[in-house]
């Protein structure tokens with residue numbers, strides 16, 4: 069999936085640890101072959117883009133698409149797994165250093181829309197209602213993979229493990245003799261320390277993947293997260309951290325909540341009592357602002373990062 073993965077685990081001995089880690093990485097390789105946008109031979113890259121063709125899906129792709137479509141529906145389309153044409157256009161723009169023209173954005177946007185998919189979950193088939201629709205699991209694939217890797221570890225007899233798929237983090241039971249895993253996430257430039265067990269956390273935003281471009285005399289930062297309603301990247305300079313039971317939920321929610329913002333986001337979270345979110349916005353020249361969902365404190369057992377890493381206004 070174009071991202072490194074780290075696994076930390078506790079096992080009885082080195083041989084058991086090796087076997088479990090191998091099982092988890094093998095499971096991730098399977099998921100990568102299904103969902104990765106970075107492998108030309110992945111199942112998602114080989115899907116037909118002509119409408120009306122019923123294609124049989126592998127179990128992982130069907131499951132990831134089912135989760136994605138549930139989030140698309142629930143989020144009113146803020147999360148959309150059909151943005152492939154647009155994400156390719158904007159990825160090329162990030163490499164090239166300048167935004168695409170409006171006509172190219174509109175042409176790509178016409179090939180997006182989750183309602184253009186017909187998924188038969190029982191038969192595991194997909195067909196498109198319009199030519200040229202391309203799936204992109206960038207907003208959910210790593211979370212899906214982190215959960216699956218954790219399951220593979222459990223299957224190999226490991227009860228206490230952490231899977232970090234480049235920021236999509238899933239943990240099982242706490243390390244022996246401890247009450248939780250201590251995980252630090254990037255909270256808009258400062259470290260936020262969380263204590264987690266049987267939970268997942270992820271952060272979405274424009275920190276690492278963006279395009280800075282001049283527009284009307286000002287610099288605009290285009291995120292790699294797109295607003296499906298316009299086909300344009302977010303420019304809100306917001307990052308969102310989500311804690312949830314499953315990494316697939318944390319991942320999909322974080323992407324959706326970047327698009328929705330705190331107010332509409334709270335409505336989406338109402339259907340997910342085990343999940344909570346923090347939004348941090350850092351516009352140049354303005355004080356950093358942060359908001360968290362109503363249940364953040366209940367869902368997270370938060371402890372602040374060491375004072376040395378936090379700015380003065382973040383001290384406990």
Ligand code: AMP
Pocket residue numbers: 146147148149151155204205206207208271272273292293294295296319322323324327
């Ligand atoms: P994440 O880092 O999980 O927020 O995922 C960002 C990636 O998801 C992008 O690089 C795109 O591949 C894809 N993406 C961008 N915008 C959306 C969106 N609104 N809904 C779903 N996936 C998106």
Ligand code: MG
Pocket residue numbers: 206207208272318319320321322323
């Ligand atoms: Mg995501």
